[in-house]
Amino acid sequence: MIQFHSLEIPQLERFLERHKAGLSLKSDIDLDLVLRQILQKAYEFVPSESGSILLDDPFRKVAARKENDLVFIATFGYASRDLIGQRLSAKYGIVGRVYQTGAPYLSAHVEEDEFFFADIDEKLGHKTQSLVCVPIYSGKHVCGVLELINKLGEASFTDRDKTLLEIFAGYTSFTLQNALDARRAHELAKKDDLTGLYNDRWFNVRLTESLTLARESSRPAVLIFMDLDRFKSVNDCHGHLAGSQVLREVGFLLKRIVQNVDATVARYGGDEFVMILPETTLEEGLKVAEEIRETIGATTFLEREWGFSMPPVHLRGVLSASVGVADYIPLAGVTEAVEQEKNDLLRRADAAMYEAKSRGKNCVVVARKGEPGKSPGGELSEAAG
Numbered sequence: 185m186i187q188f189h190s191l192e193i194p195q196l197e198r199f200l201e202r203h204k205a206g207l208s209l210k211s212d213i214d215l216d217l218v219l220r221q222i223l224q225k226a227y228e229f230v231p232s233e234s235g236s237i238l239l240d241d242p243f244r245k246v247a248a249r250k251e252n253d254l255v256f257i258a259t260f261g262y263a264s265r266d267l268i269g270q271r272l273s274a275k276y277g278i279v280g281r282v283y284q285t286g287a288p289y290l291s292a293h294v295e296e297d298e299f300f301f302a303d304i305d306e307k308l309g310h311k312t313q314s315l316v317c318v319p320i321y322s323g324k325h326v327c328g329v330l331e332l333i334n335k336l337g338e339a340s341f342t343d344r345d346k347t348l349l350e351i352f353a354g355y356t357s358f359t360l361q362n363a364l365d366a367r368r369a370h371e372l373a374k375k376d377d378l379t380g381l382y383n384d385r386w387f388n389v390r391l392t393e394s395l396t397l398a399r400e401s402s403r404p405a406v407l408i409f410m411d412l413d414r415f416k417s418v419n420d421c422h423g424h425l426a427g428s429q430v431l432r433e434v435g436f437l438l439k440r441i442v443q444n445v446d447a448t449v450a451r452y453g454g455d456e457f458v459m460i461l462p463e464t465t466l467e468e469g470l471k472v473a474e475e476i477r478e479t480i481g482a483t484t485f486l487e488r489e490w491g492f493s494m495p496p497v498h499l500r501g502v503l504s505a506s507v508g509v510a511d512y513i514p515l516a517g518v519t520e521a522v523e524q525e526k527n528d529l530l531r532r533a534d535a536a537m538y539e540a541k542s543r544g545k546n547c548v549v550v551a552r553k554g555e556p557g558k559s560p561g562g563e564l565s566e567a568a569g
Contacts, residue, residue, distance in 0.1 A: 186227065188220035189265050190258040219258035222330075222356050227260065229352050230316070230345045232332040234261020237320070237356075238272065238279060239328035243440045249284045250275045254329060261333070263308040277301030278317055279329045286326045288318040288350050292340035314340035318353040322361065330356060376451040378428055379435030387450035387458055388526075394448070394462045395522050395529070399514045405462050406469030407529050409508040409537040410438075410476060412455040413545040422486075422497055429490045430499070431455065437483065441475050458533075466511040466550065473507045473548045480505040481546060504546035508536030511552070 223235055238254040245252055253271040274280040278299045282289050292314050294300040305312050313334050320328040330353055335341045374386035382390070391407070398405045412434065419427040431451070438449050438457060448460040461469055481504045486497035510533035512525070536551035543549070 186260055187264075188223050188258065188260040189268050190216040190219045191268055216258075218359065220260075222359060223258050223260050225355075226330060226332060226349065226352055229348050230332055230341070231336040232261070233334035233336060234264055234310075235259070235330070235332040236264070236267060237328060237330055238283075239320070240274070240283070242327075249326075250280070252283075254279060254283060257328075262310055266308060267304070272304070276303075278315060279331055282317040282319055282329050282331075283326055286319050288316070288346050288353075290314075290316045290341055290343065290346045292342075316341040316346050316349055318346070318349045320353055320360070321357045376435075379432055379451050381435045381438070381457070382448055382450035384450060384452050387448060387452065387460070390448040390450075391460055391526055391530075392522060394460050395512060395514075395526055397462065398512055399518070399522070401463070402514055402516075403463045404465055404514070405460065405512045406464045406466060406472075407510050407512065407533045408459040408461070408469065408473050408476070409452075409510075409533040410457045410459075410473075411506050411537055411541065412480070413504040413506055413541075414502060415455040417502065418485075418499065422499075425491065425494070426486060426497060429494075430485045430503070433483075433485050434480065437479055438476065441479060442472060466509070469509055469511060470548065470550065473509050477505045477507050477546065477548055506537055506540035506545050507548045508533045508538070508540060509548060509550045510536060511550075 219237060223237060226232075226235055236256050237258040239257050240252045240254055252274045254274055256267040256270050256272070259265070259267045272279060274283045278289050278291055278294075278297065278301070280301070281299050289299075291297045291300060294312050294315060300312070302312075304310070315331055315333045317329050317331040319326045320330055330349065332341070332345075332349065335345065374382055376383045394405055412430075415427065415430070418430055434455075434457070435449075435451065438459065442449050442459055442461070444461050444464065446462045450458050452458045459472070461472065464472075481501075483500070483503075485499040485503065488496055490496075510529055512529050518525075532551040536549040539551075540547045540549040
């Protein structure tokens with residue numbers, strides 16, 4: 185019996201999140217089941233030994249298509265479970281060619297095909313004889329590839345198989361888009377309209393949940409508070425529309441930097457942002473905070489045309505970030521209510537952020553429990569710009 189595999193939901197959501205919407209995909213829609221059903225239908229259309237759905241990563245995607253990676257998010261067939269989550273450079277192979285050109289491709293005899301990339305066969309101990317690949321679209325843009333390998337019962341795939349799979353790829357794009365739309369509708373109440381990050385209401389729900397889970401697992405967590413330095417000058421000099429676009433770009437940067445699949449990234453209000461990092465040590469949290477500070481300081485905002493009659497502004501060296509970090513270490517026998525511990529954690533992270541502001545901005549300050557502004561060794565922890 186053929187088994188169909190897919191990435192687990194937390195990882196899968198990342199690859200089904202398209203940049204244009206900026207919305208997360210958590211709801212009751214069974215995305216992994218949707219993908220397995222898509223592959224099963226492809227198998228029924230064109231029976232094959234194995235097959236895969238590969239998507240690009242919207243958080244690492246660049247304009248030069250060959251510089252992107254494609255990730256196996258759903259598979260079936262020989263050794264297919266081993267492929268889940270693996271990356272394949274779009275520079276190589278027939279899959280990469282289809283992704284770059286947006287044109288379907290049939291290779292009846294891969295050993296004679298100059299574009300065939302044999303590395304995966306060598307790693308899996310597999311022998312590909314023929315394959316057919318078609319592009320998967322999100323809107324008007326190619327976002328991935330559907331491939332089938334070694335047709336069952338016949339020597340190789342035919343042009344008719346390629347045509348059938350092209351028709352099916354349209355169904356695949358439509359099905360994925362419907363799944364995305366259902367997820368987005370479910371999420372709107374939790375989202376900040378401007379940035380697509382979580383809003384402060386959902387952040388408070390998630391913080392309570394995260395501390396409760398930290399208590400149950402005895403694992404630490406980290407809370408990061410961030411405020412943009414000199415953001416008011418953007419509004420004053422370039423207008424509030426420019427300021428709003430900067431906030432959108434900051435939101436995308438934060439989602440790209442915070443890779444913990446269980447993390448919550450939210451806009452707290454104005455130009456303040458918060459991040460909950462479950463199962464994270466203070467040292468790990470500090471690395472994330474420092475990467476955020478460095479990235480914002482080094483980014484050119486409004487680098488491209490960003491709206492109707494809104495030319496590039498090229499804001500560089502204007503904005504920086506003041507960041508406060510507080511860790512939560514669950515202790516045995518604690519009698520405080522979770523809400524009380526949550527308020528304490530919020531207060532410490534907020535105080536550390538304001539301490540960073542008072543020390544000249546563009547730095548990271550840590551607040552230990554009972555010691556706002558103090559690092560584990562008792563010294564102020566900061567990174568000046």
